[in-house]
Amino acid sequence: MINRLSFTFEDEKTQKKAFKAIEKEQQSIGYYALPDQDITPLLKYCDSISDTIDTIAVIGIGGSSLGAKAVYEFLKPLNGLTRKLYFFESTDPINITNLLSHIEFSKTHFLVISKSGTTVETFSIYKYIYSLQSDPTAYTFITDPDSPLETYAKEINSTVLHLPHNVGGRFSVLSTVGLVPLALCGIEIQALLNGAKEVKESFFYDGYLKDTLLKKATFYAKNHTQYNINCIFAYSETLKYFCEWYVQLWGESLGKHQRHSAFHVGLTPIGLIGPEDQHSFLQLIMEGTRDKSVTFIKIEDFHDNITIPDITLPHLEGLDTLNNLPFSKLINMQCDSVLESLEAQDDIPIDTIILPSVDENTIGSLLYYYELLTSLVGELIDVNTYNQPGVEAGKIILKKKLNQKER
Amino acid sequence: MINRLSFTFEDEKTQKKAFKAIEKEQQSIGYYALPDQDITPLLKYCDSISDTIDTIAVIGIGGSSLGAKAVYEFLKPLNGLTRKLYFFESTDPINITNLLSHIEFSKTHFLVISKSGTTVETFSIYKYIYSLQSDPTAYTFITDPDSPLETYAKEINSTVLHLPHNVGGRFSVLSTVGLVPLALCGIEIQALLNGAKEVKESFFYDGYLKDTLLKKATFYAKNHTQYNINCIFAYSETLKYFCEWYVQLWGESLGKHQRHSAFHVGLTPIGLIGPEDQHSFLQLIMEGTRDKSVTFIKIEDFHDNITIPDITLPHLEGLDTLNNLPFSKLINMQCDSVLESLEAQDDIPIDTIILPSVDENTIGSLLYYYELLTSLVGELIDVNTYNQPGVEAGKIILKKKLNQKER
Numbered sequence: 001m002i003n004r005l006s007f008t009f010e011d012e013k014t015q016k017k018a019f020k021a022i023e024k025e026q027q028s029i030g031y032y033a034l035p036d037q038d039i040t041p042l043l044k045y046c047d048s049i050s051d052t053i054d055t056i057a058v059i060g061i062g063g064s065s066l067g068a069k070a071v072y073e074f075l076k077p078l079n080g081l082t083r084k085l086y087f088f089e090s091t092d093p094i095n096i097t098n099l100l101s102h103i104e105f106s107k108t109h110f111l112v113i114s115k116s117g118t119t120v121e122t123f124s125i126y127k128y129i130y131s132l133q134s135d136p137t138a139y140t141f142i143t144d145p146d147s148p149l150e151t152y153a154k155e156i157n158s159t160v161l162h163l164p165h166n167v168g169g170r171f172s173v174l175s176t177v178g179l180v181p182l183a184l185c186g187i188e189i190q191a192l193l194n195g196a197k198e199v200k201e202s203f204f205y206d207g208y209l210k211d212t213l214l215k216k217a218t219f220y221a222k223n224h225t226q227y228n229i230n231c232i233f234a235y236s237e238t239l240k241y242f243c244e245w246y247v248q249l250w251g252e253s254l255g256k257h258q259r260h261s262a263f264h265v266g267l268t269p270i271g272l273i274g275p276e277d278q279h280s281f282l283q284l285i286m287e288g289t290r291d292k293s294v295t296f297i298k299i300e301d302f303h304d305n306i307t308i309p310d311i312t313l314p315h316l317e318g319l320d321t322l323n324n325l326p327f328s329k330l331i332n333m334q335c336d337s338v339l340e341s342l343e344a345q346d347d348i349p350i351d352t353i354i355l356p357s358v359d360e361n362t363i364g365s366l367l368y369y370y371e372l373l374t375s376l377v378g379e380l381i382d383v384n385t386y387n388q389p390g391v392e393a394g395k396i397i398l399k400k401k402l403n404q405k406e407r
Numbered sequence: 408m409i410n411r412l413s414f415t416f417e418d419e420k421t422q423k424k425a426f427k428a429i430e431k432e433q434q435s436i437g438y439y440a441l442p443d444q445d446i447t448p449l450l451k452y453c454d455s456i457s458d459t460i461d462t463i464a465v466i467g468i469g470g471s472s473l474g475a476k477a478v479y480e481f482l483k484p485l486n487g488l489t490r491k492l493y494f495f496e497s498t499d500p501i502n503i504t505n506l507l508s509h510i511e512f513s514k515t516h517f518l519v520i521s522k523s524g525t526t527v528e529t530f531s532i533y534k535y536i537y538s539l540q541s542d543p544t545a546y547t548f549i550t551d552p553d554s555p556l557e558t559y560a561k562e563i564n565s566t567v568l569h570l571p572h573n574v575g576g577r578f579s580v581l582s583t584v585g586l587v588p589l590a591l592c593g594i595e596i597q598a599l600l601n602g603a604k605e606v607k608e609s610f611f612y613d614g615y616l617k618d619t620l621l622k623k624a625t626f627y628a629k630n631h632t633q634y635n636i637n638c639i640f641a642y643s644e645t646l647k648y649f650c651e652w653y654v655q656l657w658g659e660s661l662g663k664h665q666r667h668s669a670f671h672v673g674l675t676p677i678g679l680i681g682p683e684d685q686h687s688f689l690q691l692i693m694e695g696t697r698d699k700s701v702t703f704i705k706i707e708d709f710h711d712n713i714t715i716p717d718i719t720l721p722h723l724e725g726l727d728t729l730n731n732l733p734f735s736k737l738i739n740m741q742c743d744s745v746l747e748s749l750e751a752q753d754d755i756p757i758d759t760i761i762l763p764s765v766d767e768n769t770i771g772s773l774l775y776y777y778e779l780l781t782s783l784v785g786e787l788i789d790v791n792t793y794n795q796p797g798v799e800a801g802k803i804i805l806k807k808k809l810n811q812k813e814r
Contacts, residue, residue: 062686077501089683091741093711093734094484094765095644121682123726124715124737131716151722169686228696229636229675237502248687255691266695268636270677275528276496278798279469279576280655284662286797288673289635304500308531309538315558319530321809327500330531333808334498334801341800358501390693391685393748394741401740402728 001199001365002354003212006343009219014380019214021379022372023204029386030166031371034174035197035364037164039189042176045140045161046183053109056184057099059088059129060113060177061121062248063169064142067178067367070245074238074363075187078303082186088125096125105133111181113142115163117149120398142176168386170249173367188360195364203372213372216351220267220293221380227293227349230267231285234297235274235335238358243271246370253374255390256383265381275334282338285348293349294342297366298335301357302328408606408772409761410619413750416626421787426621428786429779430611436793437573438778441581442604442771444571446596449583452547452568453590460516463591464506466495466536467520467584468528469655470576471549474585474774477652481645481770482594485710489593495532503532512540518588520549522570524556527805549583575793577656580774595767602771610779620779623758627674627700628787634700634756637674638692641704642681642742645765650678653777660781662797663790672788682741689745692755700756701749704773705742708764709735 026032058065065087072085086099110129114122141153142161153160164175172178174196183189202209220230230250232243247269255266270292272281285292308330310323322330342348353369355362378385433439465472472494479492493506517536521529537546548560549568560567571582579585581603586596609616627637637657639650654676662673677699679688692699715737717730729737749755760776762769785792 061683066687077505090644090680091682091734091738092642092644093709093713093738096734097711097713098484117723118725120726120729120737120741123720123723124729124732124734127715127718127720127726127729128713128734131718148722152720155721225696228698235499237497237499244687251688251691251695252686255693255695257694264694264696266691268675268677268691268695268698270675273497275498276468278801279659280473280651281658282801283795283797284658284673284675286662286800287664287671288658288662288675289632289671291635291673291675302500304504306500306504306535308534311534311538313530313534313559314562315555316524316530318525319527319534321806322527322531322534325531325809327498327503327531327535330527331498331500334527334805337805337808338801340804344800388690390690393693393751394685394689394745397747398741398744399728401744402732 001356001362001369003209003216003351003369005212005216005351007219007349007351009215009222011218011222014218015214018217018376018379019210022375025375028166029375030164031168031171031174032200034164034167035193035200035368037193039179039193042179042183042189045159045180049109049184053083053107055084055086055103055108056111056181057086057088057103057108058111058113058181059122059125060111061089061119063172064113064122064177065089066170066241066245066248067173068181070242070367071173071178071182071187071192071363072185073241074358075360077238078358080186083184085181085185088129089121091121091124096128105138108138109184110139111142112139113177114149115144115169117143117147117152140180142180170252171371171386173245174364191360192364195361196368199365199368199372209369213369213376217373217376217380219349220377223349224265224267224381227291228267229270229292231270231272231281231292231294232297233272233274233277233294233338235331236299236302237273239297240271240273242363242366243273245367247271249370249374252388253378253385254381254383258382259384260382265383267377274338275331278334278338285342286345290347296335296339296350296352297355298332298352299355299358303358304328408763408769408776410616410776411759412619412623413757414626416622416629418625418629422621422625425624425783425786426617429782432782435573436782437571438575438578438581439607441571441574442600442607442775444600446586446600449586449590449596452566452587456516456591460490460514462491462493462510462515463518463588464493464495464510464515465518465520465588466529466532467518468496468526470579471520471529471584472496473577473648473652473655474580475588477649477774478580478585478589478594478599478770479592480648481765482767484645485765487593490591492588492592495536496528498528498531503535512545515545516591517546518549519546520584521556522551522576524550524554524559547587549587577659578778578793580652581771598767599771602768603775606772606775606779616776620776620783624780624783624787626756627784630756631672631674631788634698635674636677636699638677638679638688638699638701639704640679640681640684640701640745642738643706643709644680646704647678647680649770649773650680652774654678656777656781659795660785660792661788661790665789666791667789672790674784681745682738685741685745692749693752697754703742703746703757703759704762705739705759706762706765710765711735
């Protein structure tokens with residue numbers, strides 16, 4: 001992947017300090033090491049799942065589903081996948097009923113993913129599905145070692161896999177949480193990790209991404225009160241769920257009380273898809289308040305060569321300039337045109353990420369790039385990037401409501 | 408629908424002035440009158456489409472697709488729909504190929520929707536599909552009267568329907584643009600309009616929504632520099648595309664140069680879905696910068712009574728409080744819990760919209776409510792709510808690129 005910044009930010013001292021902090025963080029934060037893991041045990045587990053299984057269903061929410069979904073939806077159109085993948089995330093009864101209508105129990109393996117083993121959404125859904133499919137071999141549980149969920153799973157004779165140490169949900173896509181469902185669908189998880197590893201090495205060992213990531217992170221951090229909204233404008237439908245993953249990663253990591261001040265800070269993530277959102281959100285970027293940065297993401301090679309045919313429509317001859325143009329070329333021209341129109345504004349920070357193609361290596365790089373960027377910005381704006389204390393209050397209120405006799 | 412505000416804002420003079428301006432706008436802005444239209448001609452047109460057609464495909468982007476998509480996706484789980492509806496919006500070749508794989512040409516009718524008849528996305532896709540299906544009776548064109556597209560369509564003997572006068576794309580869901588695809592799928596469009604009409608009358612004739620809408624709009628406008636991000640937190644998967652429609656409506660209408668100042672202004676829309684986004688964006692709302700308002704939307708009756716079964720999981724007995732709870736009740740308890748946790752913060756403006764059920768009337772009300780709110784806020788922050796000059800620059804650059812020999 002290539003990343004070009006149209007802004008610059010030189011502050012060597014701050015950048016050096018941030019880099020050192022991230023280097024040190026590798027000792028305590030688990031996600032940094034994930035690209036280097038040995039996947040042999042995971043692949044062995046995957047081999048144990050029968051070929052008669054044609055559907056994998058993840059029961060999990062947030063960090064337990066968004067990463068695998070991002071990768072799966074990016075690669076799905078390639079048609080090389082061996083199994084279908086569904087995600088039970090919502091307690092919306094309409095959604096549960098609808099998803100179940102797509103599933104044949106005899107051909108489905110369920111992955112129940114919960115760190116703590118107490119996630120309300122996951123276990124409401126699990127209980128419901130368990131009442132319809134009570135065969136314990138239809139389930140694999142992914143949880144923390146020695147959690148009550150592990151004890152339960154062992155007692156009913158289901159398989160248990162462990163979450164790695166010190167990897168939070170939103171940084172867990174390259175761990176068991178993301179790799180297992182993806183590998184079960186025929187995705188080359190080693191290539192995914194290799195892509196991540198390239199970015200990791202480029203950053204930590206003075207590659208081209210070190211300078212870029214440090215510049216971008218210090219710019220975002222320095223200007224976090226002015227440019228407090230960070231848009232991704234991705235020119236491919238296949239990146240829609242990558243954007244949802246980004247929204248969780250960025251929002252939940254960077255929306256915090258500062259560690260050493262009394263202030264609430266936060267950078268707001270927005271995921272946009274081109275060209276559709278040219279007809280939606282673009283006006284706001286172009287003429288609205290100058291509070292947004294924009295990162296364009298484009299794909300160089302779509303592996304698809306459909307072309308606009310050489311047809312003249314009478315009275316609409318103006319459209320002939322489109323003739324004989326491959327759609328992949330058109331969509332990238334649309335991206336460039338919008339990018340140039342925003343760059344001409346001079347007060348909107350823009351950068352571009354160019355992905356070489358639609359494959360495992362590429363999406364692995366992109367995920368790891370955003371994880372590193374998030375860690376850097378979190379360090380620079382003085383927050384704890386890895387916790388989420390703000391979601392507890394709602395959980396406590398829900399627990400009280402559930403305990404009340406009168407529901 | 409019910410709308411409860413947890414904030415208040417009394418400024419009778421400003422509210423009166425805004426109301427008068429909106430009352431007057433009815434003379435020049437077409438969408439206000441849409442709930443009162445006679446749909447007989449539209450229904451007659453729909454009857455002319457053969458029963459052998461089981462799929463409707465809209466070729467259109469932005470305002471030509473988002474409204475129908477919002478309504479269709481809201482009502483789809485009800486299972487009463489008579490035809491499938493697809494949307495060709497993107498120039499992404501992977502997306503086009505994928506959508507076409509779901510379509511059988513002999514059973515599909517295409518609706519080509521373009522006001523001007525020059526939309527690049529729409530006509531690239533149309534040309535491509537036309538090269539595969541050249542039967543003119545497979546297409547209906549929806550465009551402005553006397554546009555070059557109308558001339559073209561008549562020349563090839565396709566049906567033409569007109570867009571109403573003075574209705575912009577993002578306000579067009581209750582016009583031909585939205586009503587035709589929806590009616591063709593068996594959706595009761597009169598009930599949709601009736602829902603809108605209830606909101607319209609409540610607002611213009613001193614009903615309960617007049618006071619609420621004016622309070623909310625003046626609060627948003629007055630505080631638009633502090634609370635410049637307006638989140639919808641909708642507790643149902645079925646409202647996901649309503650959120651996308653809202654993002655276009657709000658962002659493209661309210662992100663502008665002010666009419667009587669030198670300033671860029673803008674309110675940034677965010678669409679969230681609960682409970683999933685409790686595990687994503689909630690942390691940022693709860694502990695991040697105080698720049699966000701939140702509107703919770705919940706559905707009282709999901710027409711679905713699946714219930715969490717009375718199962719105790721050994722070692723996970725703490726989850727027994729979930730037993731025997733209908734999912735519809737759980738999801739609303741989750742909504743109330745998050746709402747209460749945010750209200751306790753005191754500096755986050757919150758309101759709640761309660762929708763009685765999943766039906767045409769309900770979604771019609773909700774759409775019109777948001778159109779009125781947008782018009783009011785636009786008037787109050789001194790922008791032209793109905794244009795989108797900021798998207799032109801990119802179009803001009805693209806045109807230049809397309810005209811260059813070397814592409």
